[in-house]
Each structure stands twice: as structure tokens, then as C-alpha cells.
Amino acid sequence: MPTLLLYYLLLRPASKLLTNFHYQNKWSMDKRSFLKGLAMTGLSAPLSAYSMGNWTDRFNKIPAPSITGNDVWTDIRNGYKLKPDYINLENGYYNFLPEEILENFIRHVREVNYQGSYYMRTVQFDNKKNIAARLASIGGCNADELIITRNATESLDMIIGGMTWKAGDEAIMAEQDYGSMLEMFKQVAKRYGVINKIVSVPNHPSSDEEIVNLYANAMTPKTKLLMVSHMINITGQILPIRKICDMAHSKGVDVMVDGAHAFAHFQYSIPDLHCDYYGASLHKWLSTPLGAGILYVKKDNIKKVWPVFAEGDRKENDITRLNHTGTHPAHTDLAIANAIDYYLKLGPDKKEERLRYLQQYWTSKVRNMKNIVVNTPADPARACGIANVGVKGIKPSLLADVLFKKYKIYTVAIDYANVQGCRISPNIYTMPADLDVLIHALQELGEKGTA
Ligand SMILES: Cc1ncc(COP(=O)(O)O)c(C=O)c1O
Numbered sequence: 001m002p003t004l005l006l007y008y009l010l011l012r013p014a015s016k017l018l019t020n021f022h023y024q025n026k027w028s029m030d031k032r033s034f035l036k037g038l039a040m041t042g043l044s045a046p047l048s049a050y051s052m053g054n055w056t057d058r059f060n061k062i063p064a065p066s067i068t069g070n071d072v073w074t075d076i077r078n079g080y081k082l083k084p085d086y087i088n089l090e091n092g093y094y095n096f097l098p099e100e101i102l103e104n105f106i107r108h109v110r111e112v113n114y115q116g117s118y119y120m121r122t123v124q125f126d127n128k129k130n131i132a133a134r135l136a137s138i139g140g141c142n143a144d145e146l147i148i149t150r151n152a153t154e155s156l157d158m159i160i161g162g163m164t165w166k167a168g169d170e171a172i173m174a175e176q177d178y179g180s181m182l183e184m185f186k187q188v189a190k191r192y193g194v195i196n197k198i199v200s201v202p203n204h205p206s207s208d209e210e211i212v213n214l215y216a217n218a219m220t221p222k223t224k225l226l227m228v229s230h231m232i233n234i235t236g237q238i239l240p241i242r243k244i245c246d247m248a249h250s251k252g253v254d255v256m257v258d259g260a261h262a263f264a265h266f267q268y269s270i271p272d273l274h275c276d277y278y279g280a281s282l283h284k285w286l287s288t289p290l291g292a293g294i295l296y297v298k299k300d301n302i303k304k305v306w307p308v309f310a311e312g313d314r315k316e317n318d319i320t321r322l323n324h325t326g327t328h329p330a331h332t333d334l335a336i337a338n339a340i341d342y343y344l345k346l347g348p349d350k351k352e353e354r355l356r357y358l359q360q361y362w363t364s365k366v367r368n369m370k371n372i373v374v375n376t377p378a379d380p381a382r383a384c385g386i387a388n389v390g391v392k393g394i395k396p397s398l399l400a401d402v403l404f405k406k407y408k409i410y411t412v413a414i415d416y417a418n419v420q421g422c423r424i425s426p427n428i429y430t431m432p433a434d435l436d437v438l439i440h441a442l443q444e445l446g447e448k449g450t451a
Contacts, residue, residue, distance in 0.1 A: 073354070076346075077429040086408040087434045092233065092261060092386055092425035093412070095287040097339075104338040105289050108331035120330060128333045134340050135294055138348075139278075140269025146296045147323040148282075148333060152260035153180045154308075155279030155295035156227075158322060159256050160184040162305040163225060167193030172218045173227040174201050175417040176234060178258060181227060195222070201232060201239070203375045203418055205382070208240035212247050219251055226255045230262035230273075234414040234423055235376045236359070236386025238266070245274040254301065260284060263294065264343055266352040266384045276301045288339040289332045295322065351428060355385030358426045362435040363387050371446040375419050388414060389442065390421030393449040402451045407441040 079098045082088070097105065112119050133143040149155045160171075160181065165188055173185060175198050188194045197218045205211050215226060226248045231238050245255045256277040262268070263280035264287075270278050275298070282292035297305065303316040311324040343351065360380065366372050366389060376387035391399055396413035400422050403409040411422040424438065445451065 073428070073431065077431065080429045082429065086404065086410045087430075087437055089409055089411050089424045089426055089430070089434070089438065091427040091430075092284065092423060094283055094290060095285055095427055097287055097289065098342065098429075101287055101289075101335060101338045101342055105331065105335035108334040112331045112334070120327070124330050124333075128330070131333055131336050131340075132294075134337065135282075136296075138264065138340065138343075139294070139296060141271050141296055142299070144319060145299055145302075146294055147319050148336065149279070149293040149295050149323075150291050150325065150328065151283070151293040152178075152258065152279045152281040153293075155293050156181050156256060156258055156277075157184045158295065158308050159277045159279070159297075159305060160188060160225075160227075162307060162322075163188075164304070164306070165192040165194050165224070168195065168222055169193075169224040170195045170197055170220060170222045171225045171227065172197045172199065172215060172223060172253075174199050174229065174232075176201050176232045176419070177227060177229050178233055178260065181258060185227070194224075197223075200418060201237070203235055203237065204377055208243050211240055212243045215244055216247050216251075219248070219253060223251070223253045226253055228255060228257055230257050230259040230278075231265070231384070231386065233261055233386075234417070234419045235388045236261075236383045236423070236425075237377055238262075238382050238384065241273045241275060245276075249274065254304075261386065264348070264351075265355065267348050270296050271298075282336060282339065286336070286339050286343060288336045291329060291332050292336055295319075297322065346428070352384060354428055355426070356380060356383070358430055358432070358435065359383060359385050359387050359424075361432050362424070362439055363389075365439050366442045366446075369443055369446045371449050372442055373421065375421050385427075386423060386425045388419055388421045388423050390419075391442065391445045391449075394445060394451050396420050396422060398451045399445070402445065403438075403441055407437055409438055409441060 076098075079100055081099055128148055132146055132148045135148065136143045136146040139146060149158075157180065161184060169192070171185055171188075171194055173182060173196065185194070185196045189196050199214050199218050201211060201214065215228070219226075226244070228239055228241060228244055230241055241257055248255045254276040256279070257273060257275040259270075259278050259280040261284060263282065263285060265285035277298070278294075278296040280294050282288040282294060283290045297319055299317060302319050302321065305322060307322045307324060309324040309326065311321045314321040359376075363374050363376065363378070367374050367378065371392040373390040373392060374387060375390060376383050390396060394402070396415040400411050400413035403411055403422065411424055414421060414423055426435065
């Protein structure tokens with residue numbers, strides 16, 4: 001190998017190599033040059049190469065409110081490889097990929113493997129940065145306030161574990177929050193003497209104020225951090241985040257929002273929420289491959305956080321301080337761009353409407369059925385695609401079992417805090433006919449009152 005090339009590959013910082021690599025700077029916000037860049041490099045196929053039919057053209061012709069027009073949704077469904085064994089109503093864990101994103105992902109795996117260390121030493125970090133900028137634009141925030149992580153757990157636990165805690169400091173959270181974050185708070189309690197105050201969010205709040213007051217009443221002059229779920233994962237309830245943040249800030253308390261289920265599910269801008277920290281998973285509602293998430297930190301707060309993995313010299317308010325991961329699956333980062341394209345083609349507004357429509361389609365039919373308990377608010381503003389349902393007299397684990405074995409519906413049982421039921425999380429490929437099976441099952445089980 002010529003000495004000069006060796007020098008370039010081994011010694012020069014990756015950013016300096018970009019001028020020799022035609023992949024450079026092609027991941028821009030400008031879609032045309034973005035696509036051109038992809039096509040030139042072989043590190044990603046032109047997206048059309050893997051598009052499944054012409055559903056986007058057809059979709060564009062349907063006015064947004066016509067969300068029940070089934071033809072286009074059939075096309076979208078056909079873009080997924082669905083298991084015929086059961087109806088999957090457990091997409092909340094992982095929104096597995098439509099074939100279009102999957103094929104691009106596989107191509108990235110092949111190409112990064114082909115390029116090997118050359119890719120890792122040249123444009124890996126610039127690509128990640130540019131894709132993070134596209135995610136920031138979806139989140140409505142500045143590119144220097146958002147990084148790509150491996151999941152919501154990494155994002156949120158980095159904040160909980162990275163704060164400068166002292167004995168007697170207090171943190172507030174809810175028993176409906178996600179277990180991994182509650183465990184992390186338990187760890188900082190053991191490690192630093194932090195006192196955790198745990199509230200319980202009602203399944204059917206009468207107003208935003210009821211929820212805001214719940215958190216406000218748990219505050220003391222020692223409160224340092226409040227964690228709140230944007231969408232409660234076990235019920236799908238959406239909380240009034242901005243009002244909670246404004247209340248907390250009026251008392252000098254920072255707010256960290258768990259947006260694991262919110263990002264690319266329904267629309268909002270992170271800065272409009274007035275929160276300090278925001279973490280989400282991308283393999284949930286954005287449908288990226290497994291192992292992708294985001295962390296938003298409001299510019300002024302970046303300096304307050306100690307990273308889990310130390311980064312080299314950076315300014316104290318540089319968010320990349322928090323982004324040292326070691327070697328990780330770089331092809332996953334690349335596929336985030338394909339998932340973003342898919343999401344934008346679909347239309348964030350249409351996706352949100354469809355998911356809310358599907359949830360209301362079944363909840364509105366079962367809410368008043370005998371022995372049925374819907375644990376999710378009926379108000380459309382307080383929920384979107386996810387809801388939770390229980391049957392009086394049937395334990396959630398047994399309900400999930402019967403739904404699976406007898407009715408061929410896959411869900412997940414939830415049996416803690418004030419939630420006893422199965423979480424139902426359809427996705428954009430779900431059809432009303434799938435939900436009719438659930439409605440029928442609930443009617444039969446509710447009538448009998450036993451499994
Ligand atoms: C509310 C909530 N927060 C955080 C997480 C953790 O997400 P991940 O496993 O992608 O880190 C989940 C996962 O289901 C969740 O539902």
C-alpha cells in the first residue's frame with residue numbers, strides 16, 4: 001500500500017479524509033442531493049430500488065382525513081412480510097421493518113462489511129452526525145442538541161446516572177414509568193443517597209391539571225429532577241408534558257421526558273415541550289433496525305451531565321461529549337436515514353391519524369361491553385395508537401394466553417400499578433379486520449367473564 005494512503009488511513013483524522021471520499025456531505029437535508037449522494041456511493045441504494053410498489057404516489061392522492069381508505073393501507077401492508085400464524089398487536093416493543101427499510105439495511109450491512117475499517121475511519125462519524133441532524137429536524141430541535149444513541153434506556157439512564165447527585169437530593173417519577181429507568185433511579189438512591197418519590201398516574205384523568213398537581217404535590221425544595229413519560233408505555237396515555245415542565249421549572253426543577261413511544265408515533269416539537277432532556281427509541285415507532293435511539297439535551301443543560309463513556313476533549317456544552325459508544329453497528333445508523341425517508345413519504349400527520357383511528361376503532365366498540373375495562377383515556381388528545389384492555393375476572397397473563405391460543409392474537413400482559421390488562425399496539429399495516437377479531441374475542445370473553 002502506498003505510504004501516503006497508509007498515512008491517510010491511519011493517521012489523519014477521519015474528517016480530513018472526506019475530500020477524497022465521494023460519500024462526503026451527501027447526507028444533507030436536501031433530498032435531491034441526498035439521494036444523489038446515496039446513489040453514487042453504493043453505501044445505500046437509491047431508495048426507489050427497494051420501494052414496494054407505488055403506494056406513496058397513491059397515498060398522496062388521498063386527502064388526509066380519508067384515513068379509512070383501505071386500498072392504500074393494503075399497499076402499505078403488502079410492503080411488510082407478516083407472519084401468517086397470528087395477528088401481531090404487540091408492535092410497541094419493536095416496530096419490525098417493512099421490506100423497503102429492511103432491504104436497505106441489509107445492503108448497508110453488506111457495504112460496511114465490504115468497506116471495512118476504511119468506512120469506519122473515514123465517514124462513519126460524519127454520516128452519523130448528518131443523520132442525527134435529520135432526526136433533529138423531525139424533533140424540531142437544533143442539530144447541536146441531539147445525538148443518536150442505541151436506545152431510550154441508554155439515553156435516559158445516561159442522564160439519571162450522569163447528574164451530580166448528593167445525599168438528600170430528591171427525584172420524582174411515576175410507578176407507570178418504564179422499569180429500566182426506575183431501576184436506574186434505585187441505583188442512584190443506593191449510590192448517592194438520592195430519595196425517590198413515586199407518584200401514580202390515574203388511567204382516566206379528569207383534566208391536565210389533575211396530573212400536573214400530582215407531580216407538583218410531590219415536590220419539595222430538595223427536588224432536583226422529575227422524570228415523566230410522554231406516552232405511558234403500559235396504557236398509551238399521553239401526558240401534558242409542557243404543563244408539567246412549566247410547573248417544574250417554576251420551582252427550579254429540571255424535567256427529563258421518556259419519549260420512547262412518542263417519537264415518530266405522533267407529532268410534536270421537542271423544544272415546544274419545554275423539557276430539559278428527552279430520550280426515545282427509534283426501533284419503536286420510526287421502524288429502524290434494532291439498536292437505535294435519540295437523546296436531546298437542551299443546550300444549557302449539556303454541561304450538567306457526566307457521560308457514561310468518557311469522550312476526548314470537548315467544550316462543556318458540546319453534546320458529542322455524551323456520544324462516545326465505542327465501536328458499534330454503524331450500518332444501523334445508516335438505515336435510520338431509510339426509516340426517516342419512509343416516515344416522511346408516509347407523512348407524519350397521516351401516520352398519526354391512522355394510528356389514532358385504529359385505536360379508536362376498537363376501543364370505541366369495546367369500552368361499554370360487559371366486563372371490559374379499557375385502561376386508556378377516551379379523549380383523542382390523551383392517546384394515539386396504543387391502548388390497554390382488561391377483562392374483569394381474567395388475569396392479564398391468562399387473557400394474553402387465551403387471546404394468543406384461541407384467537408391467534410399476539411399481545412403483552414401488563415399486571416402492575418393500576419393497570420391490569422393487555423397492551424394493544426397495532427401498526428400502520430394493521431387493518432380494521434384484524435381489530436374485528438380482537439373485538440369479537442373481547443365480546444366473547446367479557447360475556448363469559450372467565451377464560
Ligand atoms: C416508556 C419506555 N421507556 C423506555 C423504554 C426502553 O426502550 P429500549 O428498550 O429501546 O431502550 C421502553 C421500552 O419498551 C419504554 O416503553
